[in-house]
Amino acid sequence: MDFLLKSVVAPGFFTSQPVITAMIVGGGAAIVSAIVGVFTVIRGQSFAGHALADVSSAGGSASFLIGVNPLLGFVVMALVAGAGIEVFGVKDVRERDLVTGIITGAGLGLAALLLYFAVRTTSTTGAAITVMFGSMFAISQSVAPLAIAVGFAALLMVGLLFRPLLLTSLDPELAAVAGINVRLVNGLFLMMLALAVSLSAITIGAVLSTALLIGPAATALRLASRPGIVLLLAPFAGLIATFGGILLAYDSYGWGGGHGWPVSFCIVALVLTLYLLASLVSRFGIGLKALDIEA
């Protein structure tokens, strides 16, 4: 048993501080993103989720420049982008996508400028790659408390608004008839989305954060349709991918070739593997029909 464990987990895994920090921040990001992601997929707002993460990269870049907690930068810019989409957004889906894209472009332009200044004034040459593609084992220990706070804030909002959130996601017209302020719920949802994607952005990078947001949620929705079960399956899938990815990346240092595989790549690869497996299962209908009670 001991031998088996050692052959799967390379020595030092559970005592390495970077690994522990990566698992705390990454695990939190996986859970929060998966839960918020389920609502994102049902509402058809994948683009908004990706856009908020893209814009948050400007905040990540700014924190490189002025030397504050990087998560703070991501969170602030993601919230600003969410507010922008809400303020300038319109009802029509095409028009909303256009606004989302324009805000994304402006935010990324700002990120370009801030990264340029960061590289010029400090010696952080890898800033662009770190912000965009993540660098999990380099997350500072000081990020963990804020990450936990942000994660709890997002989950608390989901918990408090659960029923109106679900109803506005499934049937906005019915929700309006039931007396729910749909506009307010939509705005609050963008806030939750901003908190979730900034956690994922600091974990696997701004442009890749969409993997943790959409992948586990889409996986769970392939397997079940009852909201309660979907909301349990999605974080489970996210955690498997994240912890599995961290383990793979850590082990890969021992596989030769001079350097390990990037954690972000390992996590994204596992997220997609789970999604493809779930698609196969649902296509061939292997014994999961029992979960499909409410279509």
Place this chain on the structure above:
Amino acid sequence: MFSGFMLNAWLAGSIVAIVAGVVGFFVVVRGTAFSAHALPLGAFPGAAAARLLGVDEFFGLIAFAGLGVLGIAALGRRNRHDVATALSLVTLLGLGALFLSLTQQYSQEVYALLFGEVLGVSNAELLPVAVLGGMAIVLTLAFFRPLLLSAVSAELAEAEGISAAAMELLFLGILGFATAVTVPVVGALLVFSLMVGPASAARSLTTRPGPAMALSVALALVTAWASIALSYVTDWPVGFFVGALGAAWYALGRIVVRRVGEVRAPVVQ
């Protein structure tokens, strides 16, 4: 600013702006904003893969843009493309993370691919930019009417025997070509702004499709030239100016529409 090595920048910038203006018009009319953002971004790892294999980066960009088109088309369901687009995008970007670590590329080169490097266009790169750009424009103009009709009224298009699914795939293909042309110059993250900013202002100023597209090209050229000039003067990244000007054009369009009334769909003759 107009010396020898800058000549390529002006030429490449102009070609890219014309392609972006033409294709961008349809991105706005057809409402394919997410695809138009995802394809260039997903194609960018192709350039890293090409360097890993030692081939020209255009082959990598074209191949990855093609994979993106296939992914969006294959995974997408009727009228619901957003999850398919997101998953295709992160698949390609995940590979990008791997390639970047394998090539051990200089951070500066990665930055250039993401945010644009108009000043680094070589003579050898101008020819593929012109050829691929020409293909994107010819395809768009050849299918101008069916592309427009299927966007404005799916029923009318079906009545004329135009398949909505075929037009969707065709347009994704055109976007793929446009992507390979524009990414090396304005950067994978900011192609979208150059495509959509000018086009969104143009469609607010006129409902006639021909003039709207011409105006979209003109505004895209202004954006590209202004961005190159400002980048040259300030030494700031060209992507910053493209993103900011794209947003400015969109804002202008919104202001005009507010004064005139609703955004009207283009009129198909």
